[in-house]
Each structure stands twice: as structure tokens, then as C-alpha cells.
Amino acid sequence: MQVVTDIPSLKNIIEEKKQKGLRIGFVPTMGFLHEGHLSLMRTAKAENDFMVVSIFVNPLQFGAGEDYEEYPRDLERDTKMAGSTGCDLIFSPSVKEMYPPGYATFVQVERLTEGLCGASRPGHFLGVTTVVGKLFNLVCPDRAYFGQKDAQQAFVLQKMVQDLNMNLEVIVLPTVREPDGLAMSSRNKYLSPEQRQEAVVIYKSLIEAEEQIRKGEREAGIIKENIAELISKARHARLDYVEIVDSKELYSVPIIKGRCLIAVAVKFGKTRLIDNVLVEV
Amino acid sequence: MQVVTDIPSLKNIIEEKKQKGLRIGFVPTMGFLHEGHLSLMRTAKAENDFMVVSIFVNPLQFGAGEDYEEYPRDLERDTKMAGSTGCDLIFSPSVKEMYPPGYATFVQVERLTEGLCGASRPGHFLGVTTVVGKLFNLVCPDRAYFGQKDAQQAFVLQKMVQDLNMNLEVIVLPTVREPDGLAMSSRNKYLSPEQRQEAVVIYKSLIEAEEQIRKGEREAGIIKENIAELISKARHARLDYVEIVDSKELYSVPIIKGRCLIAVAVKFGKTRLIDNVLVEV
Numbered sequence: 001m002q003v004v005t006d007i008p009s010l011k012n013i014i015e016e017k018k019q020k021g022l023r024i025g026f027v028p029t030m031g032f033l034h035e036g037h038l039s040l041m042r043t044a045k046a047e048n049d050f051m052v053v054s055i056f057v058n059p060l061q062f063g064a065g066e067d068y069e070e071y072p073r074d075l076e077r078d079t080k081m082a083g084s085t086g087c088d089l090i091f092s093p094s095v096k097e098m099y100p101p102g103y104a105t106f107v108q109v110e111r112l113t114e115g116l117c118g119a120s121r122p123g124h125f126l127g128v129t130t131v132v133g134k135l136f137n138l139v140c141p142d143r144a145y146f147g148q149k150d151a152q153q154a155f156v157l158q159k160m161v162q163d164l165n166m167n168l169e170v171i172v173l174p175t176v177r178e179p180d181g182l183a184m185s186s187r188n189k190y191l192s193p194e195q196r197q198e199a200v201v202i203y204k205s206l207i208e209a210e211e212q213i214r215k216g217e218r219e220a221g222i223i224k225e226n227i228a229e230l231i232s233k234a235r236h237a238r239l240d241y242v243e244i245v246d247s248k249e250l251y252s253v254p255i256i257k258g259r260c261l262i263a264v265a266v267k268f269g270k271t272r273l274i275d276n277v278l279v280e281v
Numbered sequence: 282m283q284v285v286t287d288i289p290s291l292k293n294i295i296e297e298k299k300q301k302g303l304r305i306g307f308v309p310t311m312g313f314l315h316e317g318h319l320s321l322m323r324t325a326k327a328e329n330d331f332m333v334v335s336i337f338v339n340p341l342q343f344g345a346g347e348d349y350e351e352y353p354r355d356l357e358r359d360t361k362m363a364g365s366t367g368c369d370l371i372f373s374p375s376v377k378e379m380y381p382p383g384y385a386t387f388v389q390v391e392r393l394t395e396g397l398c399g400a401s402r403p404g405h406f407l408g409v410t411t412v413v414g415k416l417f418n419l420v421c422p423d424r425a426y427f428g429q430k431d432a433q434q435a436f437v438l439q440k441m442v443q444d445l446n447m448n449l450e451v452i453v454l455p456t457v458r459e460p461d462g463l464a465m466s467s468r469n470k471y472l473s474p475e476q477r478q479e480a481v482v483i484y485k486s487l488i489e490a491e492e493q494i495r496k497g498e499r500e501a502g503i504i505k506e507n508i509a510e511l512i513s514k515a516r517h518a519r520l521d522y523v524e525i526v527d528s529k530e531l532y533s534v535p536i537i538k539g540r541c542l543i544a545v546a547v548k549f550g551k552t553r554l555i556d557n558v559l560v561e562v
Contacts, residue, residue, distance in 0.1 A: 007446065019302075102530070104392050105410075105444035110385045129386075137446040163386035165288065165418040249383070 001083045003090045007138060010091050014052075014140050022049035026141030026168075028132055031055040031092075032072040032186040033081045036176040040145040041085035043173055052139050053082045055092040060099070061127030067270070072189055091139065098134065107133040109156045109163070112250050116152045116263055117274065120240050128153055129160050136161075141168050149175040149183045151261055151276045155250060175275070177203065183275045190271040198234040199273060202266050205230040206277045209262050213279050218256045220244040231266055240265035240272060247278065256281055282364045284371040288419060291372050295333075295421050303330035307422030307449075309413055312336040312373075313353040313467040314362045317457040321426040322366035324454060333420050334363045336373040341380070342408030348551070353470055372420065379415065388414040390437045390444070393531050397433045397544050398555065401521050409434055410441050417442075422449050430456040430464045432542055432557045436531060456556070458484065464556045476549040479515040483547050486511040487558045490543050494560050499537045501525040512547055521546035521553060528559065537562055 004010050017024060025048030027040045037053075045051045055078055062068035075092060082090055106126055112118075113125035136144065146154045154172040161170050176184045181203035182196075191199060205227040212223055227242045245252055247259040256279065263276040285291050298305060306329030308321045318334075326332045336359055343349035356373060363371055387407055393399075394406035417425065427435045435453040442451050457465045462484035463477075472480060486508040493504055508523045526533055528540040537560065544557040 011448075021300075103444055105388065105390045105441050107445070108387050108389060110387070112385060134444075134446050137448060140448070160386050163384055163415075164388070165415050167292075167418060167421070 001079075001087055001090065003079060003092060005092050005094065005097065007093065007097060010089075010138055013089060014138070017050045018140060023143075024048055024139060024141045025051045026054070026135070026139045026144045027052070028054045028056075028135050028144065028146075029078075030057045030071065030186065031078045032074060032189070033078045034176075034184045034186060034188075036147050036149060036184040038081060038085050039176050040147060040173055041082060041087055043171070044143065044145045045086040047171075048141075048143060050088050051086060052089045052091060052141065053087050054135055054139070055082075055090060056098065056131070056135075058098075058127055058131040059095055060130055061124050063121055063123055066121070067187075067190075070190075072186055091135075098131065106130045107160060107164070109159050112152070112156050112159055115245065115250055115252065116241065116243055117265060118152065120265060120272075125153070125156050129156060132157055133160065133164070133166075136166055136168060143169045143171055145171050145173060147175060148172050148278075149185065149275065151263060151278075152250065155247075181207070183273070185273060187271055187273060191268055192236075195236050195268040195271070198236055199266075199268060201231055201234040201237060202264055202273060202275045206262060206264065206275060210277055210279060213256060213281060218281070220252075220254055220256055220260075223256070223262070227262075227264060231264070236268050238267045240267055282360075282368055282371065284360060284373060286373050286375065286378065288374065288378060291370075291419055294370060295419070298331045299421060304424075305329055305420060305422045306332045307335070307416070307420045307425045308332070309335045309337075309416050309425065309427075310359075311338045311352065311467065312359045313355060313470070314359045315457075315465045315467060315469075317428050317430060317465040319362060319366050320457050321428060321454055322363060322368055324452070325424065325426045326367040328452075329422075329424060331369050332367060333370045333372060333422065334368050335416055335420070336363075336371060337379065337412070337416075339379075339408055339412040340376055341411055342405050344402050344404055347402070348468075348471075351471075353467055372416075379412065387411045388441060388445070390440050393433070393437050393440055396526065396531055396533065397522065397524055398546060399433065401546060401553075406434070406437050410437060413438055414441065414445070414447075417447055417449060424450045424452055426452050426454060428456060429453050429559075430466065430556065432544060432559075433531065436528075462488070464554070466554060468552055468554060471552040472549055473517075476517050476552070479517055480547075480549060480554060482512055482515040482518060483545055483554060483556045487543060487545065487556060491558055491560060494537060494562060499562070501533075501535055501537055501541075504537070504543070508543075508545060512545070517549050519548045521548055 025044030107129040158170045180200045224242045259280045265274045306325030388410040439451045461481045505523045540561045546555045
């Protein structure tokens with residue numbers, strides 16, 4: 001496994017692999033890897049000839065007052081973990097390598113980025129689409145892999161690839177969870193033991209929503225109220241949003257019909273956690 | 282020479298050429314070709330193995346009240362002209378093929394797009410970078426060719442390619458002119474015989490500016506005033522802007538130093554013409 005930090009070295013390697021006709025699988029990450037990332041990598045490795053992981057904490061997708069500075073970083077640990085999945089190449093650039101002085105170009109997906117996390121974190125998705133657009137051009141993957149946990153991100157990136165006619169497939173794999181059901185996230189590290197114990201309420205509330213729907217409930221308002229109520233019982237939890245949206249345009253729906261996404265964001269102290277389930281009726 | 286109008290056919294052809302290792306040269310146009318376009322095509326043909334021309338009047342780069350509807354279109358004539366330069370493939374999509382219902386993604390270059398034509402035509406460059414970004418992803422060129430006449434466009438596209446790490450070279454070729462010096466443009470067709478005769482004043486004023494600089498003048502204000510005065514003498518001409526900017530960030534400069542762009546936009550009735558010269562002192 002190679003680790004490169006500069007763009008010319010990366011481009012050389014990618015061009016060589018492309019010329020050999022190798023299929024490239026790509027997992028973009030912000031590092032501090034967990035089992036969710038590793039499951040993406042294993043699939044990327046199995047489905048392609050050459051597997052690339054990027055590790056870059058992208059300042060552009062953090063808002064003022066968010067956790068860019070504190071975001072956990074450990075390249076040595078990440079390198080070992082990625083290596084264990086058969087990763088062929090790690091690209092771990094500096095901020096200056098990605099955004100040199102005078103940087104001026106941005107990729108924006110409209111509409112889909114307005115609700116959910118886009119409403120809570122203005123500018124977040126502009127940062128995501130810009131950096132992922134750059135990484136796609138740098139790595140030239142045939143397939144790129146993302147986790148269902150960041151459902152809106154996956155929808156937005158699929159839209160970007162489709163609209164800009166990019167030559168790759170965006171593949172979304174199921175959320176990997178801790179034994180008690182909490183979705184894996186690098187931010188779980190921030191939780192105090194008490195918060196960590198309480199955080200399972202997020203997934204539990206989503207499971208209960210699925211159960212309500214299975215029993216025939218179709219009123220989005222009633223299901224959202226129930227989720228909010230369950231979460232409010234956790235002493236340290238503060239609901240950021242609970243939304244039920246259609247799975248194409250991510251518009252809020254009053255009645256559950258077809259394929260819908262139930263998405264929740266909850267704050268435990270300064271730590272913001274998200275989770276979601278896809279339902280189909 | 283093939284002519285394709287749909288994206289899947291285009292992608293098939295491009296993939297086949299790429300797999301053979303052919304170098305692709307690309308000339309994006311809005312059609313109604315003239316000698317300026319043809320000179321780009323001849324160079325693209327000479328420098329590459331496979332030469333692609335796109336013909337697409339891009340609604341996204343026209344503002345309200347601009348000439349999108351009237352913009353001259355003649356695919357049959359264009360096809361013949363492109364064919365005469367050795368063009369291998371014409372891509373001539375419909376608006377719906379490029380912007381299907383629900384289209385939501387845009388590429389924006391900041392700063393460089395604020396002055397000059399960007400100030401006169403808000404949103405114009407957002408349309409240019411978005412469509413050219415899409416076309417680059419569709420055609421996968423090794424080199425793309427643009428004319429110096431649209432100097433700001435060329436700078437903006439070079440910036441986009443650099444910032445987004447796109448895998449191609451943007452090549453800018455000299456403006457091709459009518460015998461009297463008027464820069465070739467599809468919009469020259471709009472001019473009445475009288476306007477056409479007067480329009481040469483644009484290039485003459487730029488030549489005189491070069492002459493002033495050769496003689497030692499360095500005050501941008503004085504040079505701009507002289508250009509404005511010359512243009513005001515043409516009865517049907519209305520100056521849109523005259524600017525002298527540095528050739529990197531396109532910031533207005535008070536003193537001519539290093540490489541500068543002298544750029545002019547002039548309206549003859551509803552027809553807006555642009556021209557420019559690069560000077561170096």
C-alpha cells in the first residue's frame with residue numbers, strides 16, 4: 001500500500017493504473033476510520049482492481065463554530081486500518097494541496113441541499129460537493145462508495161454525478177452499527193459515557209417509527225412527534241431535526257407513500273449525531 | 282464524421298476511443314461557425330488523434346432579455362464547415378438532453394467572474410462553467426480549445442480546470458479577425474451594414490492603446506479614456522465597458538505593469554460585441 005500526499009504523485013499512479021485498464025474503487029473519508037468506513041473499503045476492494053482511500057478533513061464543509069479543529073485525526077491508525085482491508089493507495093493531502101491560495105471554484109447542488117442537514121449546516125453541502133468533485137477528478141474512480149448513515153450526502157452526490165455527467169457510479173452501502181444499534185461515526189468519540197449510553201435512543205426511535213408504519217400509520221406528523229417524544233426522554237439529548245422526506249427530491253411529505261427517508265439529527269452537548277432509515281410502503 | 286445528439290451514444294464512442302489510447306481534442310461551440318472556430322478545430326485536429334466539436338446554444342449562459350432565442354442556428358451549415366476541418370465527431374444535444382427536468386447542479390468560479398463581462402452579464406459565467414464542466418466530463422478531452430476573443434471565458438475555464446483538478450489542458454488561440462480587423466463572432470451577423478462598418482472602431486481603439494503603451498504611456502485611466510473617446514465617435518456605438526486588468530486575477534489596474542488585458546465591450550443597437558488585446562511591458 002502506498003501513501004501519497006501530493007497531487008502530481010497521485011495523478012501519476014492513477015494514470016498508470018488507468019492505462020493498464022484497471023477498475024478503480026474509491027472511498028473518500030475524513031479519516032478516524034471506523035467499521036463503517038472499513039465495510040465500504042472491503043466492498044470497494046472486492047468490486048474493483050485497485051482501491052483508493054482518501055483521508056482529508058475538509059475545512060470547506062465545516063461551518064463557523066463547528067468541530068473542524070477538534071475533529072479527530074490519526075493518520076497512523078487510519079493507515080493500518082485501511083491496509084487491513086486491502087487498500088492499495090491512501091491519498092492524504094494537506095489543506096493547501098487541495099485549496100491553494102487563490103482557490104475560487106465551487107460545485108453546488110441546489111434544492112436537495114436545502115432541507116435536513118443542509119438547513120442546520122448552511123454551506124456544508126457546498127463544501128462536500130466541491131471536495132468530492134475534486135477528488136473524483138483526481139482519483140478517476142469507476143465506483144465510489146458512501147455510507148447510508150449520511151443519506152442526504154449520498155443523494156446529493158448521486159445528483160451531482162448525474163447532473164455533471166461524471167463518469168462513475170456512486171454506491172451507497174448500509175449503515176454499520178454498534179452492538180446496541182448506534183450508527184458508527186467518528187463523532188461518537190466525543191460522547192461522555194452517559195451520553196454514549198443515551199445515544200442509542202436515536203436508532204430506537206427510528207426502529208419504533210418503522211414499527212408504527214408496519215402497523216399501518218401513514219401520518220408523517222404522528223410518526224415525527226413520536227420520535228421527538230422518545231428522544232426528549234434522553235436527559236442529554238436535544239433534537240436538531242426529525243424529518244420524513246421522499247427519496248428523490250428530499251421534500252418533506254405529510255403522508256408516507258412509496259419510498260421515504262426518516263432522518264434525525266440529535267445533539268448531545270456539542271456533539272451532533274445523525275441517523276436515518278429508508279421505508280417503503 | 283459522426284453526428285450524435287444523445288449522451289449514451291456520445292459516451293460509447295468516447296469510451297471506445299479512450300480504450301484505444303487515442304488523444305481527444307475538443308472544441309466546444311454554440312454553432313453558427315466562423316473562421317475563428319475553424320482555426321480552433323484545425324489546431325485541435327493537428328494536435329490530437331480524435332477531434333470532437335460540440336454545438337449547443339446553452340440557455341444557462343444567456344440572461345433575461347439577451348439573445349438566446351435569436352442566436353443564429355444552422356446545424357447543416359455547421360456540420361459541413363466542421364467536416365472540412367477534419368472533425369471526427371459532432372455532439373449536438375437538445376436542451377433537455379443537457380438539462381433534464383430536475384437539473385440542480387452548478388459550477389461556479391468566484392472573483393474572476395465578477396468584473397468585465399461578468400458584471401455586464403450576471404449569471405453568464407455560471408452558465409459557461411456549468412455547461413463546459415459537463416461537456417468536459419462527457420467528451421473526456423486531453424485538450425480543449427478556446428479563442429482569445431472571449432478572454433475572460435478562457436481565464437475562467439482555465440481556473441475551473443485547475444481548481445477542480447480536471448484532467449485536461451485548456452488551450453487559448455489567437456482571435457481571428459475580418460480583413461478590416463473586426464474580431465470574428467457569430468453575433469456580427471446581427472449588424473446592419475452601417476453598424477458593421479463602424480464596428481471596426483473596437484479593434485482600432487485597441488490597436489491605438491497598444492501604440493500608446495509602446496510609446497510609454499502607463500496610466501490605465503488615460504488609455505481607457507482614449508478608447509472610450511474613439512468608440513464614442515462611432516454613431517451607433519455605445520460603450521458597455523473598457524477595462525484594463527492584470528492577466529491572473531482580472532483585477533482592474535491603475536498602472537500598466539507586467540502582463541495586462543485591455544478588454545472592451547460595445548453595443549451596436551441590441552448587438553453586444555467584445556474584443557481585447559494582451560499587452561506586456
